[in-house]
Amino acid sequence: MPKGHSLRLTSAAAAELGRQAAVAGTPGLMHVDLVEGGCEQWTIRLRPGHLAGVPIARADGVTLHAPLEQTALLAGLSLDYRGDLSGGGFLVRSAEGVRTCACGAAFSPLLGRGRATR
Incomplete structure (x- = not known):
């Protein structure tokens, strides 16, 4: 996971x-993948465990995995979490x-960024 070539976690x-x-029950292991559709081309889906793929981010004792074919779309993005009294x-x-x-x-790559396949 070279710096600048993976997803960043706040x-x-x-x-x-x-x-x-x-x-x-899967301490330290999470999985992200991209689902087509929604308000932009790709919507993130987060699930516990190491379901498949390669590690794309590590921070504070947690490793986030993603399908290899989607890593180019996730590169350079940051994942943040916001919570308040009504949820998060x-x-x-x-x-x-x-x-x-x-x-x-959800997000869409603009011209010049790679496209992922399923």
């Missing part, structure tokens, strides 16, 4: 990923060449 995202992994959610923070949705959980 401390808030790492803490929430770690909490979710522990509750699910993960947010994709934009990188150059990426448009994010107002919901924060």
Whole structure:
């Protein structure tokens, strides 16, 4: 996982990923993949465990895995977590060449970025 070539996790995202992994019985292991559709081309889906793929981010004791064919789309993005009294959610923070949705959980690569296959 060379720096700058993987997804970055904020401390808030790492803490929430770690909490979710522990509750699910897979301490330190989470999986992200991209699902087509939603308010932009790709929507993030987070699940506990190491379901398949390669590690793309590590922070605060949690390792996030993703399908190898989707790593180019996730490269350079940041995953954040925002919570308040009414709930919380993960947010994709934009990188150059990426448009994010107002919901924060979906994005579209602009021209020149790779496309993932399923």
